[in-house]
Amino acid sequence: MEFEHVKPMDIEKRSMEIIGQELAEKGITLPADKAHIIKRVIHTTADFEYAxxxxxxxxxxxxxxxxxxxxxxxxxxxxxxxxxINKRTLENLHGKACNFISDEDVAEAARQHGFTRSAASMDKAASLPGPLIFAIGNAPTALIRLYELIEEGKLAPALIIGVPVGFVNVVQAKELIMETDVPYIIARGRKGGSNVAAAICNALLYDLDSSRGMKKS
Amino acid sequence: MEFEHVKPMDIEKRSMEIIGQELAEKGITLPADKAHIIKRVIHTTADFEYAxxxxxxxxxxxxxxxxxxxxxxxxxxxxxxxxxINKRTLENLHGKACNFISDEDVAEAARQHGFTRSAASMDKAASLPGPLIFAIGNAPTALIRLYELIEEGKLAPALIIGVPVGFVNVVQAKELIMETDVPYIIARGRKGGSNVAAAICNALLYDLDSSRGMKKS
Incomplete structure (x- = not known):
């Protein structure tokens, strides 16, 4: 059993090289503007199905x-x-990340309406000032609620990252979002996860961060 | 496109039913004492490979x-x-969950020794009073450091959950832990993740929680 000798700071770079090589071996060419996102999701999951x-x-x-x-x-x-989500990079761009799942008013609204808390937390988010990016890695009910809010004209997200994982209504909820006019990044099928949602956010962030770095130099 | 009508509180139960059915269709029988763990990981990932x-x-x-x-x-x-990790359930059992990755002394130790911060955070954890369960979902370097601490007699974990994901030294690090005498739950191969690590912890916790419930009744 042999270990590869890679410095801590180079592990991610080496991982991305391996992913690139294996995609090439599989005959897969990723679209240039999306490759960094797809590769980061594969990096996070070791699952080439996401390509x-x-x-x-x-x-x-x-x-x-x-x-x-x-x-x-x-x-x-x-x-x-x-x-x-890499909050430091997000804050460098003057953005922030929110999650309302544990809020008492969300729990109360969920009880009142017979929603999941995930769905009720989308209602709370809908009142935030934009632009809003929704990163949904777990709850199809959150995606369904987003769809309703969009249809009712109460919400116009800048992007929906729709990658919940699971077996009940997950596939359907993703297809629902793909029917809207809202920009989306969706993992079709059952797979996804909170880690996938965060990886997509970070891929978008790192891309902007490095282009900022290049502008400076 | 039809949605399944399942109440929020029943989604997990229904998911587990589907997982059970599909495992049966694949001809897979899980060992009774481990089924709840394997099924929860499949629930978290929608990936039957974990069986x-x-x-x-x-x-x-x-x-x-x-x-x-x-x-x-x-x-x-x-x-x-x-x-x-479900901290409420863990606290009901008088346990707690720790993570030292962002600690300044860990960052400093990592710089001094040329470790990753993940590895250095294992040294800090080694001085905690036991019993200790390590749940490693990301960093093979953390597993390698655990192996070294065990070999040096500085650490005797009650359990290692070794499910890092990735392409560099992940497979090897998992095999290293399987050579020790320490109890382990390992996802062989490249796959795993922080979500898988948490799911395994929660499966163990929920099992204890429900058996406590049954004892009470």
Whole structure:
């Protein structure tokens, strides 16, 4: 059993090289403007299926970047997704990340309406000043509620990252979002997760961060 | 596109039913004492591969339960894994969850020794009173450091949950832990993640919680 000798700071770079090599071996060419996102999701999951299932609405990446440059708020459905987002990089862009799942008023609203707390937390988020990016890695009910709020004209997200994981209504909820005019990044099928949601946010953030770095130099 | 009508509180139950059905269709029978753990990981990832790759040392589940009943401390390598652990259930068992990755002394020790911060955070955890459960979902370097501390006689974990994900030294680090005498739950191969680490912790916790419930009734 041999270990690869890679310095701590180079592990991510080496991982991305391996992912690039294996994608090439599989005959997969990623679209240039989305490659950094798809590769970061594969890096986070070791699951090459995402090269096939990650689906982007037209200009989604561009619009996401625009929102982040304008100091977007990222709203997550779980503490875990919130926890995985690189807040330092987000704050450098004057953005912030919010999660309302544990809020008492959300629990109360959920009880009143027979919603999940995840769904009720979307209502609370809808009143935030924009631009809003929703990163949903767990609850299909959050996606369904977003769809309703959009249809009712109460919400116009800059981007929906729709990657809940699971077996009940997950596939359907993702397809619902793909019917809207809202920019989206969706992992078709059952797979996804809070880690995937955070990875997509971070891929968008790191891309902006490095382009900022280049402008400075 | 049809949605399944399932009440919020029943979504998890229904998911577990579907997982059970599909495992049966695949001809997979899970060992009774580990089924709740494997099914919760599949629930978290929608990835049936874990039915094959999750590997348990002899009596690992029993020993984990023993440690949790004795008020174990769960140490994670990431904030995300920490964030996914059900702290309320853990506290009901008089346990707690720790993560040291952002601590200044850990950053300093990492710089001094040329470690990753994940590895350095294991040294800090080694001085905690036991029983200690390590839940490693991200950093193979944390697993390698645990191996060294165990070999040096400086650490005797009650359980290692070794499920880092990735492409560099992940497979090797997991195999290293499987060479020790320490109880382990390992996801062989590249896959895993902070979400998987948290799911395994929660499966162990919920099992104890429900058996407590049954004893009371």
């Amino acid at each position: 096939d299932t990650l689906t982007f609405s037209e200009h989604a990446v561009e619009k996401a970047k625009e929102a982040l440059r304008a100091g977007a708020t990222i709203v997550t459905d779980t503490k875990m997704a919130w926890s995985g | 094959d790759t999750l590997t348990f040392s002899e009596h690992a589940v029993e020993k984990a339960k023993e440690a949790l009943r004795a008020g174990a401390t769960i140490v994670t390598d990431t904030k995300m894994a920490w964030s996914g």
